Amino acid sequence: MPDRLDAFLSHRGFGSRSQVRELVRSGKVTVGDAICRDQARHLRGEEVRVDGVLIETGLTAATLLVHKPLGLACSHDPGEAPLLEDIIPEDYAHLPMEPAGRLDRDTSGLLIVTSSGDLIHSLTNPRRHIAKRYRIAYSGRLSAHAAERCAKGMQLEDDPKPTLPARLILETPRLDGLSTATLILHEGRYHQVRRMIAALGGEVTALHRDRIGGLDLPRDLPPGQVRELSEVEQASLFVEQGA
Known part of the structure; x- marks a missing residue:
């Protein structure tokens, strides 16, 4: 752009x-x-x-679609290496590239990394209600009416306000004893998915984000790979999708 x-x-x-x-x-x-x-x-x-x-003009702005692998921190602190910026191509090193919403080291999946502060604000402002979909594996048994509690908003420890309404879809337990679920949020608090599942009685063992707005993580983009986001894809970030 x-x-x-x-x-x-x-x-x-x-x-x-x-x-x-x-x-x-x-x-x-x-x-x-x-x-x-x-x-x-x-x-x-x-x-x-x-x-x-x-x-020199060079590249003046960029928005990237990143498949974040496990193990990378969304930080600029060398003490937290390995870092997300390690997989961003050198072509973008002169730009102030930042993720539009972070994923912790133990979470994989779709990240938008951009030099546009306006885009970051639009994607992370809870008032925009941009949906983010997470695939979860967890241990333990969730409390009764877990989905209803998410839908009404939950009071998490140390948070002054309850969460925004979220959609929790429980799935059939796996043969290895773990259970899986899909959680769709419209905000991004600190470790929110893990804290919500813990408040419901479970413990997240694997976490992956595969959709933001109407944009799915492309199946042909393997973990650790990066490419530029097209204008059509950027527009789809602001389109609401179902589960």
């Missing part, structure tokens, strides 16, 4: 957004052959110059 001029310059070391706005208003920035004083202008491949010096 086209990058805004202020974001483009900020990502290339010309200061904060407010500093970049002052720079653009000063008339020192040209886009194409003309001075540009509109910091919100969307770039579409034009040459950008500051004080007559050409700024």
